[in-house]
Amino acid sequence: MAVKKEAREWYKEAVFYQIWVRSFADGNGDGIGDLYGVYDKLEYVKSLGVTAIWFNPLYPSPNADFGYDISDYCNIHPDYGDLDQFKKVLNRAHELGMKVIMDLVINHTSDEHPWFLESRKGGDDNPYKDYYIWRDEPNNWDSIFEGKAWEYDPVRGQYYLHLFAKKQPDLNMDNPAVREEVKKVLRFWLSMGVDGFREDVINFISKKEGLPNGIGFLPIIGSMHNYKDGPHIHEYLAEFRKVCDEYGAVQIGEGPMTTVNNALKYLSGDTKSMDMMFSFDHMMADCLFTEYYHRPFKLIRFKKALSRWQYKLADKAWNSLYLENHDHPRIISRYGSEKFHRESGTALATAYMFLKGTPFIYQGQEIGMTNIRLKSIDDYVDVSTINNYHKYHLKDTVEQRLRRIHLSSRDSARTPVQWDDSENAGFSSAKPWFFVNPNYKTINVAAEEKDENSILNYYRRCVKLREGNSVLLYGDYREYAHDNPFVYMYERRKGRTSCFVICSFTGQPITFMLPKGFAGHSAKMLLTNYPDKRVTGRVGKLPEKGLKLSPYEAMVIKMKRV
Ligand code: NOJ
Numbered sequence: 001m002a003v004k005k006e007a008r009e010w011y012k013e014a015v016f017y018q019i020w021v022r023s024f025a026d027g028n029g030d031g032i033g034d035l036y037g038v039y040d041k042l043e044y045v046k047s048l049g050v051t052a053i054w055f056n057p058l059y060p061s062p063n064a065d066f067g068y069d070i071s072d073y074c075n076i077h078p079d080y081g082d083l084d085q086f087k088k089v090l091n092r093a094h095e096l097g098m099k100v101i102m103d104l105v106i107n108h109t110s111d112e113h114p115w116f117l118e119s120r121k122g123g124d125d126n127p128y129k130d131y132y133i134w135r136d137e138p139n140n141w142d143s144i145f146e147g148k149a150w151e152y153d154p155v156r157g158q159y160y161l162h163l164f165a166k167k168q169p170d171l172n173m174d175n176p177a178v179r180e181e182v183k184k185v186l187r188f189w190l191s192m193g194v195d196g197f198r199e200d201v202i203n204f205i206s207k208k209e210g211l212p213n214g215i216g217f218l219p220i221i222g223s224m225h226n227y228k229d230g231p232h233i234h235e236y237l238a239e240f241r242k243v244c245d246e247y248g249a250v251q252i253g254e255g256p257m258t259t260v261n262n263a264l265k266y267l268s269g270d271t272k273s274m275d276m277m278f279s280f281d282h283m284m285a286d287c288l289f290t291e292y293y294h295r296p297f298k299l300i301r302f303k304k305a306l307s308r309w310q311y312k313l314a315d316k317a318w319n320s321l322y323l324e325n326h327d328h329p330r331i332i333s334r335y336g337s338e339k340f341h342r343e344s345g346t347a348l349a350t351a352y353m354f355l356k357g358t359p360f361i362y363q364g365q366e367i368g369m370t371n372i373r374l375k376s377i378d379d380y381v382d383v384s385t386i387n388n389y390h391k392y393h394l395k396d397t398v399e400q401r402l403r404r405i406h407l408s409s410r411d412s413a414r415t416p417v418q419w420d421d422s423e424n425a426g427f428s429s430a431k432p433w434f435f436v437n438p439n440y441k442t443i444n445v446a447a448e449e450k451d452e453n454s455i456l457n458y459y460r461r462c463v464k465l466r467e468g469n470s471v472l473l474y475g476d477y478r479e480y481a482h483d484n485p486f487v488y489m490y491e492r493r494k495g496r497t498s499c500f501v502i503c504s505f506t507g508q509p510i511t512f513m514l515p516k517g518f519a520g521h522s523a524k525m526l527l528t529n530y531p532d533k534r535v536t537g538r539v540g541k542l543p544e545k546g547l548k549l550s551p552y553e554a555m556v557i558k559m560k561r562v
Pocket of ligand 1: 065068105164200201254326327
């Protein structure tokens, strides 16, 4: 088999760590995570083996959506520090060999952004008049976070569009002046030395001409086809790509609900504007719009979604790999098992870290943080959690509705990082801005540092195994046993060498019948999450009568192929 040569852009061999700064580490003792705290923890981040950091929005913001409502694109939120402190973090990260990317949120701003304050005034010779999307009459679109997608503004006497919360008016990207503003923002951060951007809901920025009504009876989705992957999206993104290319910057698009075929248009060919995209498909193995529709996790759905992206992107484009971020609750509580905390945390890591693509690890994921279960909806702070609680399933009991929130709220991913078992989990010397998960006494960085077999040290092993391994980095993907509801098995193959990943997704011990041709084959154990049962580095024969897997057992084995 011929070995294909692939371009070696840095991001393909990178592992990213995602920092949602407000809950990462508080350095100045006010209960809010900040860039002083980040600076102090950079060596820790580096110790994971990661080579790049993605910062969620750090900009000034009224925090209606915790930073995704920006009021100044070229500054740092005073809660987090200032531009000088950011530069210190950036330089130190670079010294440690880690790239840094920022979050670029250009679908909308805050309603407190000076552009919006000016735009509200209207007036024919007002240069900001058409920076946003204004109409005399709203259409029937739903917003994603807060009721209908239009809000009446008494100052201007018109409605403005907000696909997200009311305090997040959508920019009018059809206006060339707005696109010039975006380019200025790109240049501002790139000339400071940042290495690229994660681009928020980037597939929403071009709306269908005339803003036609959506299919009214389908909540949210019924409106979405009018603004998702819209008519001018690739033209606009080409303009931004040109600026990023001047600096060699990486661009990673968030593509909610985009199909893999549409994603390919962003990722390859003449319309290529992104280096990677975040797919949502595998996040729907247990839900559709989190609080709206929740169903039990099904491994088959998860495998199908991952395989679809692996196969379709194969030699055409590059995948981004993630299980958690600030928008999705904790993965052990969703796809794993809190009872088998260590086992399922490590199995989940194994399942996604060796797919073809670039892995992202979200703060706290590496120690297996879990969902928080607050007693009342009034304790939650996320705009989407609160509004969806009051919008959907109103006939259910309070307990049933809260249970849904416990399963699905974004706030579960936003509790302070658990650094040690001291007060406030070592996150802050003051009362933290949000609830600390009470399990911090046992689940915390300090405890896991001391335990050779912790989830934390397992993540380090995964990162290390991937490092420089051409099979795991560039090998072709193939899924096996795709209809097995308990086991995820895939191969990464380059030339005659293959690595096989086998992960059990059940708390029951099972016997997994290896696919035809595997029994009796000699294989080397590269990684195991059951170190008492199997030996890393050992070469042995694969069993004839099925592989006995303990609860959530996972392994990576290497074999020669003929
Ligand atoms: C996606 C971001 O990840 C999410 O946190 C945010 O609320 C929405 N986009 C709106 O900006």
